[in-house]
Amino acid sequence: MGKIVIAYKIFPSESTVDLGLLKEKLKKQLSDLASVQKFAEEPIAFGLSALIVNMIIPEDEEGVLEKVENRLNELEEVGQIQTLGVNRL
Numbered sequence: 001m002g003k004i005v006i007a008y009k010i011f012p013s014e015s016t017v018d019l020g021l022l023k024e025k026l027k028k029q030l031s032d033l034a035s036v037q038k039f040a041e042e043p044i045a046f047g048l049s050a051l052i053v054n055m056i057i058p059e060d061e062e063g064v065l066e067k068v069e070n071r072l073n074e075l076e077e078v079g080q081i082q083t084l085g086v087n088r089l
Contacts, residue, residue: 002059
């Protein structure tokens, strides 16, 4: 069974979103689909930061990327997501 590493840039829905709380919600929301490898914060402007998330997902599960993105978009703290890269392990 192969694995894929995918990186997303997640923009919060508001500047007041607590990124620490968002990290915990992301881990919980994706626990059955992906394992979070690491988080990083990237300053954007005026005190707003985006969250960079690297996660590992199974390669052989059909539609897993779409499921992950749908779950990310379900969180009210998530404003927009951007795929930064996809690599095979």
